[in-house]
Amino acid sequence: VRPRVFVTRDMPQPAIDRLKEFAYVDLWPAFPAPEKHELLYHVSQADALLCMLSDPIDEEVMAAGKKLRVIANYAVGYDNIDVAAATRRNIAVTNTPDVLTETTADMAFTLLMAAARNLIAADRFTRDGFWIAWHPLVLLGHDVSGATLGIVGLGRIGQAVARRARGFGMRILYTSRHRNPAAEAELGVEYCSLEELLQQSDYVSLHTPLMPETHHLIGAKELQLMKPTAILINTSRGNVVDQEALTAALQDGTIGGAGLDVFKEEPISPDDPLLELSNVVVAPHIGSATIETRTKMGMMAAENIKAVLEGRRPPNLVNKDLYSSPSK
Ligand code: GLV
Ligand code: GLV
Structure with a gap:
């Protein structure tokens, strides 16, 4: 079966198309963010989560994600994610530096x-x-x-x-x-x-x-x-x-x-x-809001997800100690 990626907001199409090459994409259809219970439900089915800086990803979300292996934040900042909890649970966290x-x-x-x-x-x-x-x-x-x-x-x-x-x-x-x-x-x-x-x-x-x-x-x-x-x-x-x-x-x-x-x-x-x-x-938090950059951020998040799902170290890993031992 194909791995399943939950994407919490629509994004430039090239990134969605890239994800579809290797995964089943569960794309949140609405303009507002999924509420906590909706997030928990979708994450419970997912191998990978592609989330926004406005989605709080705490221990409860990770606990719901029994199969979850990677949290790819669509942002350079990752203060919305409990990175220590992710590391404890062996879940990779990635971000989108440089492109924005x-x-x-x-x-x-x-x-x-x-x-x-x-x-x-x-x-x-x-x-x-x-x-x-x-x-x-x-x-x-x-x-x-x-x-x-x-x-x-x-x-x-x-x-x-x-x-x-x-x-x-x-x-x-x-x-x-x-x-x-x-x-x-x-x-x-x-x-x-x-x-x-x-x-x-x-x-x-x-x-x-x-x-x-x-x-x-x-x-x-x-x-x-x-x-x-x-x-x-x-x-x-x-x-x-x-x-x-x-x-x-x-x-x-x-x-x-x-x-x-x-x-x-x-x-x-x-x-x-x-x-x-x-x-x-x-302005409404639009620092990275250009077509070019939002596309690059999506492609980057997709590559990070692909790497983890294939057992590789993702290019933009935040919790670097996760891959410190050669066995992982
Ligand atoms: C935006 O605020 C970002 O961290 O990418
Ligand atoms: C963010 O990318 C920074 O290092 O300023």
Whole structure:
């Protein structure tokens, strides 16, 4: 019998077609996510699970997956998965690094530019008929060129953002768990503490994974350190920021603005006070959302699944100790 793959959301067709070459594809048909009981039922039949960053994959889901051998996350981040539990159960966890690096960096820059130049307000202003005369004082933003950008987390995406910032003639500061002299030489980025970065930057862009150490990395105290004109960009995970503290800081002018693709709870409620603020640009977690990248992510997840089902080490294994012994 063919192995069975449960895919929790429709995705670009080439990825589905690739999966169908070696597996029976159980594709979740609806637009909203499967609820927990539905997830448990479908996983109970599956040899492989292809899931989204918004699907919490905990021990209960894994326990239901009696035949489950691989959890292929359709994302680079995998904070939605209990990786330790997967390792205990001998289930491979894979992600989709690299293919979305440039696309996500593009999104960080899109939010940065949109927030710096009031693009959303300008669009509304134009459509709504407020443009009655050209005026030197209408919709003034702040320069991006020549400004200082602080990058928090200089991984693949952080470095890709730095490359873009170089083209804008920005001074680039970074803070990271490990200092990266090679990147400093190649990208002209300067290492500093988080505190110094927050104090000196006109734009701060977050590129850390969500882990216990980065949960609420940016809270009230950190926001206080930022310039009153500074703009915070978040394309990583909502909980890297204390969203209540951020909302307060944006309301009282502690910082100048924000560009956010990620939130504490997703989807964010349309009644959230954050959405009442005009100095915030928001997007519904679409950092990797291009046809090209979403196709590559699907192909990558399919290859990871195929490898595990054939008894090979998958190319993008997260729980690396799983294959440490040659017998596996
Ligand atoms: C998106 O947020 C991802 O982790 O790929
Ligand atoms: C994610 O891919 C990162 O390393 O920044």
